[in-house]
Amino acid sequence: MSAILFSVFHLVALIAIVLASYYVIAKRMGKLAACDFDAGSARPPRRAARVAEASILLAIGGVIWLLNSAYGRVFHASQINPALVHRNAIVAIVYGAGVVATAAMALWRTTPAVIFAVCLLSLHGFMMNFHDRDLDKKAAAPAEPGTLTIMPESSAKGVDVWVNGVYLGKTPATIPFKDLQEKLPPWDRPEETDDDFADVPEYRTSSARVNKVSRWMRLTVSHAHFTGDRQTRKQTHVFVKMRHGEDWGYSTGGYSGGGDERSMVYYMGVTFPDREKRIEKLLNLARLADYRPSPEWLRAIESYGDDGLLALRNAAAAEPRMMDAIDAWVDQRYGAVTGSDSAWRALEQIRRQAESQKMYSSAGLAGRAVERLAPRLDPHRLAALCCGLIREYGGINLIRWNAAGRPEFGYAEDGLNLAARTQTSSMSFSSGHGGMLPIGDFPIVHATAILFQQGKLETADRDRIAAEIVRRHYDNLSFMRLAVQLNAPSVEQFVLRQDWHEVTPPDWRDRILGRNDVNRWLDLAARLPGGAGRGFRHKNARLIMEMADKIRFSGIDFMDASRASDLDFLFVDDKYLARQYWPRFREKIAYNYLTNAWGYLACMDAPPDMFVQVLRDAKGREVELWEGTEVLNRYLTPEKCQAVGDALKEAVAREPDLIEPGPRDRLDRMRQDPQAQARELLAKLHEPGEESDKLHLYVGDWLAHKEPHHPLAAMLARDADPHIRLLFLPVAEAAPTPEHRSLLNALVADKDATVSAAARAVAEKLTALGGVKPADLAARAAP
Amino acid sequence: MKPRLFFWLMRRLMPVNVVAATLAATLTLVVFGPLYQWREWPAFLILIHSIAITYGLGHFVGPEFTWLHGRGYSRDALWAHTTAAAAVGALVAWLPAALIVLTPARSLVQDQVFRSPWYPIMQPRDAAEVWRWLGMYGALLPVLAYGWIRRAQPTQGGAGGWLLTIGAVLAGASLLNTPIREPWFGWIVYATWAVVAAICLVAGRLLYRTLEMKR
Numbered sequence: 001m002s003a004i005l006f007s008v009f010h011l012v013a014l015i016a017i018v019l020a021s022y023y024v025i026a027k028r029m030g031k032l033a034a035c036d037f038d039a040g041s042a043r044p045p046r047r048a049a050r051v052a053e054a055s056i057l058l059a060i061g062g063v064i065w066l067l068n069s070a071y072g073r074v075f076h077a078s079q080i081n082p083a084l085v086h087r088n089a090i091v092a093i094v095y096g097a098g099v100v101a102t103a104a105m106a107l108w109r110t111t112p113a114v115i116f117a118v119c120l121l122s123l124h125g126f127m128m129n130f131h132d133r134d135l136d137k138k139a140a141a142p143a144e145p146g147t148l149t150i151m152p153e154s155s156a157k158g159v160d161v162w163v164n165g166v167y168l169g170k171t172p173a174t175i176p177f178k179d180l181q182e183k184l185p186p187w188d189r190p191e192e193t194d195d196d197f198a199d200v201p202e203y204r205t206s207s208a209r210v211n212k213v214s215r216w217m218r219l220t221v222s223h224a225h226f227t228g229d230r231q232t233r234k235q236t237h238v239f240v241k242m243r244h245g246e247d248w249g250y251s252t253g254g255y256s257g258g259g260d261e262r263s264m265v266y267y268m269g270v271t272f273p274d275r276e277k278r279i280e281k282l283l284n285l286a287r288l289a290d291y292r293p294s295p296e297w298l299r300a301i302e303s304y305g306d307d308g309l310l311a312l313r314n315a316a317a318a319e320p321r322m323m324d325a326i327d328a329w330v331d332q333r334y335g336a337v338t339g340s341d342s343a344w345r346a347l348e349q350i351r352r353q354a355e356s357q358k359m360y361s362s363a364g365l366a367g368r369a370v371e372r373l374a375p376r377l378d379p380h381r382l383a384a385l386c387c388g389l390i391r392e393y394g395g396i397n398l399i400r401w402n403a404a405g406r407p408e409f410g411y412a413e414d415g416l417n418l419a420a421r422t423q424t425s426s427m428s429f430s431s432g433h434g435g436m437l438p439i440g441d442f443p444i445v446h447a448t449a450i451l452f453q454q455g456k457l458e459t460a461d462r463d464r465i466a467a468e469i470v471r472r473h474y475d476n477l478s479f480m481r482l483a484v485q486l487n488a489p490s491v492e493q494f495v496l497r498q499d500w501h502e503v504t505p506p507d508w509r510d511r512i513l514g515r516n517d518v519n520r521w522l523d524l525a526a527r528l529p530g531g532a533g534r535g536f537r538h539k540n541a542r543l544i545m546e547m548a549d550k551i552r553f554s555g556i557d558f559m560d561a562s563r564a565s566d567l568d569f570l571f572v573d574d575k576y577l578a579r580q581y582w583p584r585f586r587e588k589i590a591y592n593y594l595t596n597a598w599g600y601l602a603c604m605d606a607p608p609d610m611f612v613q614v615l616r617d618a619k620g621r622e623v624e625l626w627e628g629t630e631v632l633n634r635y636l637t638p639e640k641c642q643a644v645g646d647a648l649k650e651a652v653a654r655e656p657d658l659i660e661p662g663p664r665d666r667l668d669r670m671r672q673d674p675q676a677q678a679r680e681l682l683a684k685l686h687e688p689g690e691e692s693d694k695l696h697l698y699v700g701d702w703l704a705h706k707e708p709h710h711p712l713a714a715m716l717a718r719d720a721d722p723h724i725r726l727l728f729l730p731v732a733e734a735a736p737t738p739e740h741r742s743l744l745n746a747l748v749a750d751k752d753a754t755v756s757a758a759a760r761a762v763a764e765k766l767t768a769l770g771g772v773k774p775a776d777l778a779a780r781a782a783p
Numbered sequence: 784m785k786p787r788l789f790f791w792l793m794r795r796l797m798p799v800n801v802v803a804a805t806l807a808a809t810l811t812l813v814v815f816g817p818l819y820q821w822r823e824w825p826a827f828l829i830l831i832h833s834i835a836i837t838y839g840l841g842h843f844v845g846p847e848f849t850w851l852h853g854r855g856y857s858r859d860a861l862w863a864h865t866t867a868a869a870a871v872g873a874l875v876a877w878l879p880a881a882l883i884v885l886t887p888a889r890s891l892v893q894d895q896v897f898r899s900p901w902y903p904i905m906q907p908r909d910a911a912e913v914w915r916w917l918g919m920y921g922a923l924l925p926v927l928a929y930g931w932i933r934r935a936q937p938t939q940g941g942a943g944g945w946l947l948t949i950g951a952v953l954a955g956a957s958l959l960n961t962p963i964r965e966p967w968f969g970w971i972v973y974a975t976w977a978v979v980a981a982i983c984l985v986a987g988r989l990l991y992r993t994l995e996m997k998r
Contacts, residue, residue: 110943
């Protein structure tokens with residue numbers, strides 16, 4: 001903004017100097033008198049001239065007024081301190097009146113009108129850029145007292161909120177920052193009674209326990225604090241409790257949110273157990289209906305909003321047929337898509353809805369609808385639409401997150417934290433300048449991305465889109481990386497012909513460079529997919545690794561998918577560079593050695609012995625083992641994770657002092673290949689002994705509550721030992737999928753009377769559940 | 784249409800137009816990088832060319848113009864032919880450059896001869912610049928012509944009209960270079976300039992009827 005005003009101010013100054021000099025010199029030299037008709041005896045200018053000159057002054061003065069006023073000084077009054085708004089408004093009104101007066105003066109005589117206009121513009125520019133220290137101080141303060149809003153990470157409506165024991169009301173519960181200190185009792189910690197704890201069971205294969213989880217959730221708010229004119233930042237710790245109807249929530253750990261000095265919104269990670277159970281029952285009704293739910297069921301699940309969809313999506317991660325239920329919901333909302341025409345109609349409907357709701361999320365129902373209809377859209381038409389959007393808009397605001405193992409994106413104009421609604425962490429992304437992509441056009445971008453991922457965008461279409469990105473955003477690294485990823489021949493040529501030959505060119509300040517002061521063209525060339533990119537990386541490995549040396553990185557998790565790593569180029573394609581660079585990367589890690597090194601190796605798809613070597617190198621850093629194994633669990637396939645885990649355990653068995661005994665059990669919690677784990681557990685169940693007894697006691701509940709789709713469930717049901725077959729029954733009751741019901745039916749006819757009777761009892765429970773009306777399980781409105 | 788008058792006016796502009804067309808075509812063909820990155824020089828050259836055209840056609844001092852205005856042409860016919868000659872003069876310089884960009888000879892030469900990384904990818908963006916150049920001529924010529932016509936009026940305030948012309952050109956150049964990427968503001972600036980140019984054309988035509996020749 002200041003740059004804009006600065007330039008206008010300079011413009012006015014320049015005009016003033018030029019015109020004044022011209023006038024003075026011409027007058028002195030007698031030029032004006034000699035060739036002009038300004039003598040008093042001459043006739044006044046014709047009306048056409050007077051009107052024309054007045055109109056020109058009015059038009060130019062008006063557009064400069066609009067430039068200064070529209071850009072934040074007057075029209076954006078809600079975002080500016082009232083003191084400045086008032087001053088700017090007065091300046092704008094006076095200037096506007098001055099422009100009109102100038103035009104009126106031009107109807108009389110032009111020269112004084114032009115001189116007056118120049119003076120007016122100069123004064124206007126000066127006033128708009130004038131910094132009054134007192135006003136600036138006041139401007140630093142928010143226009144209104146800032147507020148804190150507390151919400152649950154849930155779509156439950158009308159949730160009651162207590163903060164430090166004081167009832168704030170129903171969500172969205174809002175409190176001014178100043179009241180945090182003045183009206184709330186200070187709590188170092190809540191005075192908890194038994195009622196303030198929820199019993200949350202924890203299931204493991206050979207043990208179970210009930211955790212007491214406090215209903216008071218700790219929230220730390222960092223906000224502006226004003227003492228007179230002095231502004232400081234202050235951290236306030238409060239304790240939050242939530243209730244939905246009669247359903248008291250308990251913390252699922254953490255919170256997310258933020259904002260500015262005027263408004264902060266925090267989303268508390270909270271579970272309402274009754275609400276969760278009702279959703280789970282609805283999911284079971286869908287299973288009993290073979291994932292072809294009735295319209296009543298759809299109405300019931302819809303009453304839970306995002307929570308219902310999230311539950312379905314989470315279930316579908318391990319139970320793919322649950323997507324059929326989601327798709328039934330999608331069809332009910334947007335109509336069945338049968339061909340190209342209906343797909344375009346549905347896309348238009350989704351666009352209109354996103355525009356009116358000012359929100360779009362790939363993880364939402366609309367996002368799923370786009371996923372389904374995208375393959376039916378004409379890719380050429382879609383690519384043309386996408387190119388039009390790139391031409392028309394300068395940038396995009398969005399947030400990205402991972403949910404149910406999938407990368408998602410979306411945006412909400414009202415600041416709603418979409419990722420919080422999916423109970424995961426997110427990353428904001430904003431790039432470009434000029435008009436931002438409207439939310440109503442997000443579905444087009446999403447559909448195009450889906451077709452690209454599915455390999456259904458032809459080279460010509462990818463080339464059109466990528467070339468359009470380059471044309472508009474060749475100076476924006478984020479967009480250029482996107483263009484490179486599209487694997488378009490024209491972009492390949494564009495990048496490879498650039499001057500990428502030095503990591504940091506001598507005149508780097510005069511060039512458009514990427515982050516970390518490295519040559520942006522080299523960064524892009526190193527990321528090129530396809531044969532040309534592979535050839536480039538092999539041929540220029542030394543140069544690229546020199547560039548990697550200059551790139552700084554930080555954080556615990558090197559390969560966090562929600563963060564675009566500047567070192568991504570090491571892992572493109574055949575991972576040749578990653579292998580070459582590994583020794584240098586090890587030297588480069590400054591913090592969190594284990595997590596970063598294991599993250600790198602996981603990206604590189606390294607053999608298990610390299611993970612073991614990292615563990616040896618990290619001796620004495622066992623504290624990192626927790627995060628390190630989490631990284632492995634998250635990013636390695638179950639089979640690979642099992643192989644790495646086995647190698648680590650073997651190494652620890654061979655070299656007991658490799659890690660302390662305490663953290664060692666972290667290795668036992670590493671993800672295992674489910675098939676191998678099932679075989680191992682079944683074998684243990686058959687072995688007599690204490691471990692087998694524990695497994696007999698707990699494995700059924702573990703399966704039922706944590707892993708109902710684990711291959712062990714079917715193995716238990718088919719086992720020769722009736723005691724083991726019995727362990728399957730809680731699983732069938734907890735997740736009555738068609739496969740589980742089929743196994744249950746077989747057990748109803750089991751030759752063992754105990755198994756048969758127990759199976760019949762479960763079958764009767766499922767029959768009773770099948771009789772429950774979905775409407776009875778719909779979300780309860782908070783009183 | 785009076786061809787002899789038109790060609791007489793065009794002949795006066797020929798040296799200027801030949802130089803402008805040659806320069807524009809050569810530069811358009813050989814300049815490295817997208818034209819978008821090279822906006823100042825075309826703007827400057829267009830300004831110089833427009834001033835030269837306006838000076839060539841609107842210098843209402845000297846025997847040639849006195850002779851022309853004594854040939855029996857009406858003032859409206861003289862204004863129309865002068866305006867048409869100015870427009871054609873602008874087109875003479877613009878058209879070769881535009882064809883080089885739009886055909887797309889520039890893209891081919893840059894890609895195949897100079898091995899420029901920017902081509903053929905930037906060719907469509909160059910095409911947009913070509914229309915921008917034409918817009919500059921369209922905005923500058925009427926305003927400059929108005930300045931000359933206003934100076935030649937046997938009335939007061941000729942210097943003011945000339946000052947206003949200079950100010951308007953400077954204001955327009957500055958507004959177009961203001962670092963605002965909001966499309967709506969760009970359109971407002973274009974629309975304002977179209978209005979200013981239209982005012983100058985209409986007022987110029989009316990005032991041309993009363994301009995005064997000087998020997």
